[in-house]
Amino acid sequence: MSENGSLLAVEDVNAYYGESHILRGLSLEVESGEICALLGRNGAGKTTTVRSIAGATPPVVRSGSIHFRGKDLTDVPPDDRSIGGIGLVPEERRVFSNLTVEENLHMADVSRNKSNLIRRNIENPAETVDVNVIYEAFPRLDERRDQLAGTLSGGEQQMLAIARALRQGPDLLMLDEPYEGLAPQIVEDVEDAIDRINNEGTTILLIEQNAIAAMAISDRCYVIDQGEVVFEGPSDELKADEEIRQQYLGV
Amino acid sequence: MSAVQQLFSILLNGLQLGAIFALLGIGLTIILGTMNFLNLAHGALYLIGAYAGMLIMRVITLRTGLLMDLGIQNLGLGWGFVIALFLVPLVGFVVGVLMERLVAKPFYKRPHTDQLLVTFGLALIVEELVKQVIGGNTFQSQAPDTLLGLQVSGPISLPIVGGFPRWRLVIILIAFIVIALTWLFMEKTDWGLIVKAGTLDSEMVSLLGIRIDRSYALVFGLGAALAAFAGLIGTTFETVRPQIGTQRALVPAFLVLVVGGAGSVRGAIVGGIVLGTVLAGFQQSYAQWADIAMYALVALVLIFRPQGIFGSVEVEE
Numbered sequence: 001m002s003e004n005g006s007l008l009a010v011e012d013v014n015a016y017y018g019e020s021h022i023l024r025g026l027s028l029e030v031e032s033g034e035i036c037a038l039l040g041r042n043g044a045g046k047t048t049t050v051r052s053i054a055g056a057t058p059p060v061v062r063s064g065s066i067h068f069r070g071k072d073l074t075d076v077p078p079d080d081r082s083i084g085g086i087g088l089v090p091e092e093r094r095v096f097s098n099l100t101v102e103e104n105l106h107m108a109d110v111s112r113n114k115s116n117l118i119r120r121n122i123e124n125p126a127e128t129v130d131v132n133v134i135y136e137a138f139p140r141l142d143e144r145r146d147q148l149a150g151t152l153s154g155g156e157q158q159m160l161a162i163a164r165a166l167r168q169g170p171d172l173l174m175l176d177e178p179y180e181g182l183a184p185q186i187v188e189d190v191e192d193a194i195d196r197i198n199n200e201g202t203t204i205l206l207i208e209q210n211a212i213a214a215m216a217i218s219d220r221c222y223v224i225d226q227g228e229v230v231f232e233g234p235s236d237e238l239k240a241d242e243e244i245r246q247q248y249l250g251v
Numbered sequence: 252m253s254a255v256q257q258l259f260s261i262l263l264n265g266l267q268l269g270a271i272f273a274l275l276g277i278g279l280t281i282i283l284g285t286m287n288f289l290n291l292a293h294g295a296l297y298l299i300g301a302y303a304g305m306l307i308m309r310v311i312t313l314r315t316g317l318l319m320d321l322g323i324q325n326l327g328l329g330w331g332f333v334i335a336l337f338l339v340p341l342v343g344f345v346v347g348v349l350m351e352r353l354v355a356k357p358f359y360k361r362p363h364t365d366q367l368l369v370t371f372g373l374a375l376i377v378e379e380l381v382k383q384v385i386g387g388n389t390f391q392s393q394a395p396d397t398l399l400g401l402q403v404s405g406p407i408s409l410p411i412v413g414g415f416p417r418w419r420l421v422i423i424l425i426a427f428i429v430i431a432l433t434w435l436f437m438e439k440t441d442w443g444l445i446v447k448a449g450t451l452d453s454e455m456v457s458l459l460g461i462r463i464d465r466s467y468a469l470v471f472g473l474g475a476a477l478a479a480f481a482g483l484i485g486t487t488f489e490t491v492r493p494q495i496g497t498q499r500a501l502v503p504a505f506l507v508l509v510v511g512g513a514g515s516v517r518g519a520i521v522g523g524i525v526l527g528t529v530l531a532g533f534q535q536s537y538a539q540w541a542d543i544a545m546y547a548l549v550a551l552v553l554i555f556r557p558q559g560i561f562g563s564v565e566v567e568e
Contacts, residue, residue, distance in 0.1 A: 077457075077462075078458050088458055096452065107456070107461065111459055111460030112460075113441060115465070116461055168459065
């Protein structure tokens with residue numbers, strides 16, 4: 001835990017894609033156990049924020065700091081961040097379509113192989129979740145273990161992307177637009193899954209363009225615009241603040 | 252020869268050519284797929300395999316080159332084919348790992364043009380070194396007479412096909428055993444899983460906690476070992492000279508890549524066999540059209556299926 005007790009603390013981060021300045025002094029904190037939503041229009045910098053936290057490049061973080069459980073992540077590569085407890089369900093799911101469901105879920109075990117961990121200094125690696133626990137939580141995936149991920153429906157692929165991240169046993173799970181392209185019924189399923197994961201103790205950072213859905217499920221919200229935070233507070237407060245909603249979210 | 256006889260003979264020759272094309276294509280395709288690295292020095296690995304194989308198997312007489320100028324007339328260990336079968340892939344693997352660490356790695360994040368230039372330069376250096384040191388002349392092919400006590404030379408009478416060179420059958424057998432082992436490695440091991448996943452989305456693999464660049468050296472070494480093995484096989488039925496790396500290995504490997512699809516081992520195997528069969532078919536009927544037919548096939552694939560038979564990535568414009 002950092003001094004102020006946040007699980008994740010992003011402080012004054014400036015991040016660039018090439019020469020374009022995308023995050024402009026962005027700061028946010030995620031508290032242990034909460035569902036925190038990061039809202040904003042297309043191009044506001046939401047995905048850049050998530051990628052910066054996960055350690056993916058681009059973007060390049062030129063200044064500012066990101067602390068996770070009190071540890072500075074500046075020099076920590078993305079693979080170490082994952083094992084350290086930062087999970088990601090990326091935009092557009094990115095399941096390995098050429099692998100079976102089972103193989104997709106097996107990646108967590110591969111990441112904990114001795115040959116993968118040797119000569120890496122990772123404090124407190126997250127403990128992986130047994131694959132049978134995951135199958136119990138996602139029975140649809142259990143039925144489709146041997147199917148190639150590319151042949152799953154959009155909703156099933158989203159579940160697989162979530163399950164794949166959960167197998168790593170993350171303390172913080174970041175979901176980048178998990179509802180995108182899903183039918184309303186499936187959106188509800190995904191919402192239920194997020195709720196359940198959170199109730200079992202995983203902290204959630206939810207990135208959404210769909211503000212209504214995100215406000216409904218989250219405890220707290222950040223609204224960002226042009227790489228800066230323009231609102232932070234409890235989700236109920238944002239629901240009441242019509243001006244911010246109109247101006248930055250268009251709802 | 253009856254038409255049926257002709258057909259089966261084409262298929263067998265196609266399998267033999269195709270197996271070698273596949274061995275070359277697999278290495279190139281997994282390196283391109285996982286590392287997004289275009290390796291024009293892939294043919295140099297075949298060249299190294301051919302010369303290493305020749306020097307391990309037999310003793311050759313030098314006619315030109317630096318070593319001959321230094322007074323060395325006969326070069327080679329003369330240990331035979333079986334020993335070479337184990338040593339040559341090992342040589343290829345070591346050269347491949349060194350190539351990855353010293354040449355490829357610094358260029359992973361650079362544009363493809365830079366990768367092409369540096370690996371083409373490397374291919375020229377290897378070719379020129381071989382020419383200067385061992386000589387620019389052509390060495391005849393030589394196949395073993397016996398293998399583990401079994402006679403492998405001379406023709407064998409096959410049903411339908413009739414007389415067929417025994418050694419070509421052995422080549423088909425050995426090459427497909429190696430291809431099958433590679434296939435098992437890709438399908439059944441965690442390394443193979445990393446390579447397959449990495450071919451599709453290497454960033455996602457690292458976002459799942461896997462240090463993927465560790466598997467890069469292994470993949471490069473594996474691809475190099477297969478190319479060197481193809482070179483060894485080549486010396487037993489084709490002449491050996493410094494230019495074979497580009498002519499007989501690099502160009503076919505790229506054609507296989509286009510036909511089979513970038514990043515797909517299955518594609519490299521199927522693409523290799525398809526190209527080999529087309530080539531063998533024309534060689535036995537309209538030999539002067541053989542090369543043209545092969546390029547025409549590749550052009551057709553590019554027009555109608557630019558991502559290749561099994562590829563997921565389209566060839567960049």
